[in-house]
Structure formats: C-alpha cells, structure tokens
Amino acid sequence: MERKIALITGATSGIGKACALILAKNGYNIIATGRRADRLKDLKNEMPEGTEVLPLVFDVREKEEVFKFLENLPEKWENIDVLINNAGNAHGMDPIQTGSIDDWDAMMDINVKGLLYVSKAIIPGMCERKSGTIINIGSIAGKEVYPNGNVYCGSKHAVDAITKGMRIDLNPFGIKVIGIHPGMVETEFSLVRFKGDETRAEKVYQGFEPLLAQDIAEIVEFCVNRPPHVVLADIVVLPTAQASATVVNKSS
Numbered sequence: 001m002e003r004k005i006a007l008i009t010g011a012t013s014g015i016g017k018a019c020a021l022i023l024a025k026n027g028y029n030i031i032a033t034g035r036r037a038d039r040l041k042d043l044k045n046e047m048p049e050g051t052e053v054l055p056l057v058f059d060v061r062e063k064e065e066v067f068k069f070l071e072n073l074p075e076k077w078e079n080i081d082v083l084i085n086n087a088g089n090a091h092g093m094d095p096i097q098t099g100s101i102d103d104w105d106a107m108m109d110i111n112v113k114g115l116l117y118v119s120k121a122i123i124p125g126m127c128e129r130k131s132g133t134i135i136n137i138g139s140i141a142g143k144e145v146y147p148n149g150n151v152y153c154g155s156k157h158a159v160d161a162i163t164k165g166m167r168i169d170l171n172p173f174g175i176k177v178i179g180i181h182p183g184m185v186e187t188e189f190s191l192v193r194f195k196g197d198e199t200r201a202e203k204v205y206q207g208f209e210p211l212l213a214q215d216i217a218e219i220v221e222f223c224v225n226r227p228p229h230v231v232l233a234d235i236v237v238l239p240t241a242q243a244s245a246t247v248v249n250k251s252s
C-alpha cells in the first residue's frame with residue numbers, strides 16, 4: 001500500500017517530534033520541519049525502518065523561506081495528507097505593562113503568522129485533491145486567559161479562531177480541520193518560555209503528573225485513524241491534576 005505523507009512543523013522536540021514518530025509507525029512518510037538541523041537528523045535516525053523522511057530547516061516566521069520550501073517540494077512529497085501545525089512556543093511570562101515587545105513579536109509571528117504561512121502553502125493542494133487533514137495545536141491558553149499569559153493566550157485564541165474559520169471555509173472540500181488544545185505538557189516549552197532557566201522550567205511540572213508529548217501524539221494518531229466521515233473537531237486535553245488554566249492540584 002502506498003504510504004501517506006504527513007508534514008509536521010516543529011518536529012525537533014516535544015509534541016511535534018512525538019507526532020512524527022507515531023505517524024511514521026502508522027505508515028506515514030514524514031516531512032519534518034524546524035530550525036535545528038541536528039535535531040532533524042537525529043529524528044531521521046530514530047524513525048522506524050521503511051519510513052522516508054524529508055527534513056526541512058526553516059523558521060516559520062520567514063515568509064519567503066516557508067514558501068520557497070513548501071511550494072517547491074520534490075514531486076513525490078507534494079501530496080500532503082496530514083498537516084500538523086505545531087511549531088510554536090511561549091516567550092516570557094510577564095504582566096502586560098512590563099512585557100517585552102520582542103517576546104510579543106515572537107509569539108504572534110511564530111504561533112499565528114507562521115501557522116498561516118505554512119497553511120497557505122499547503123491548503124491549495126488539499127483543495128485541489130479534495131482531501132486532507134489539518135491539525136492545529138492550540139492550547140488551554142486558547143480557551144482561557146491566565147495571569148501574565150496575555151499575549152501567549154492571545155496567540156492561542158487566534159489559533160482557535162483560525163482553526164474554526166479553516167473548518168468552515170474548507171468544508172466544501174472535505175478537508176478535516178482539527179484543533180487540539182493541551183494543558184500542561186512537559187516538553188522544552190517552559191525552558192523556552194523562561195529563556196533557558198532550567199530551575200524555573202522544572203518547577204512548572206513539580207507536584208503533579210503532567211501530560212507527556214506522547215499523550216498528545218496518541219490523540220493525533222486516534223484523530224488521523226478515524227473513518228472518512230468522522231472528524232474530532234475540537235479537543236481539550238488536560239493532565240488529570242489540572243482542572244483549568246489556573247487550577248492545578250499540586251498536592252500529589
């Protein structure tokens with residue numbers, strides 16, 4: 001049987017990497033993107049035998065780069081079945097009155113505009129073929145707002161709205177559009193948010209059992225394996241210890 005193709009942005013760590021590995025196990029060939037070329041090389045070496053991998057090194061903020069790579073894919077990689085818009089991060093966690101404009105730019109440019117650029121490059125092909133699945137990784141921060149989350153929450157609320165808009169606009173083409181909104185997942189996320197401060201990052205996940213990247217990847221696997229008439233449109237997934245963006249039982 002011919003292998004399907006999944007494009008995963010931000011496949012160099014965390015949720016994106018776990019999704020790449022699980023989809024490869026499900027018989028997909030993988031287009032894996034990210035800025036860290038060495039990580040993409042490592043990912044290729046970890047792939048199950050028989051998986052073909054196309055690593056693409058670019059920053060999703062760089063519009064020209066995104067289109068240069070994604071509009072000139074080698075022919076055998078052109079027909080993308082599954083797009084996972086995952087690349088993103090929080091940068092900083094400050095109140096709005098003292099937040100850094102550079103951090104705000106990074107979050108809006110990566111989490112929102114980067115997702116749009118990648119989608120713009122891939123969606124026309126899906127429309128032509130009248131098939132495809134788009135999974136946007138949002139966040140509980142796209143459903144709720146928490147103290148000092150301001151712009152990150154804004155970026156993820158935008159992802160939520162864009163996901164809903166995509167689902168409506170792509171409805172005539174039979175394209176599935178899925179929003180997955182995780183709560184706290186232990187990845188490199190907090191290390192990036194706190195600019196490499198390992199102690200602060202580790203504290204985020206202490207005292208309870210957070211989600212792992214694998215937990216999200218298994219949900220992605222379930223989503224892509226639904227029959228053609230079924231779409232899991234909007235999924236919020238939390239660690240059991242988490243009840244909302246701000247309520248986490250850290251007594252365990």
Ligand code: NDP
Nearest residue numbers: 010012013014015034035036059060087088185187188189
């Ligand atoms: P990681 O920091 O582990 O992974 C982030 C990924 O995004 C990396 O592969 C990174 O690749 C990529 N990325 C970041 N910036 C850019 C950029 N400018 N251009 C290209 N790629 C980029 O965090 P997670 O796996 O946790 O995060 C993945 C997604 O999940 C994000 O959208 C995040 O907002 C979301 N999320 C995370 C939660 C959590 O608690 N961890 C909860 C809810 C949502 P590289 O640095 O190599 O470019």
Ligand code: 8X3
Nearest residue numbers: 139140141182183184
């Ligand atoms: C990441 C989860 O709670 O740090 O999106 O915003 S949270």
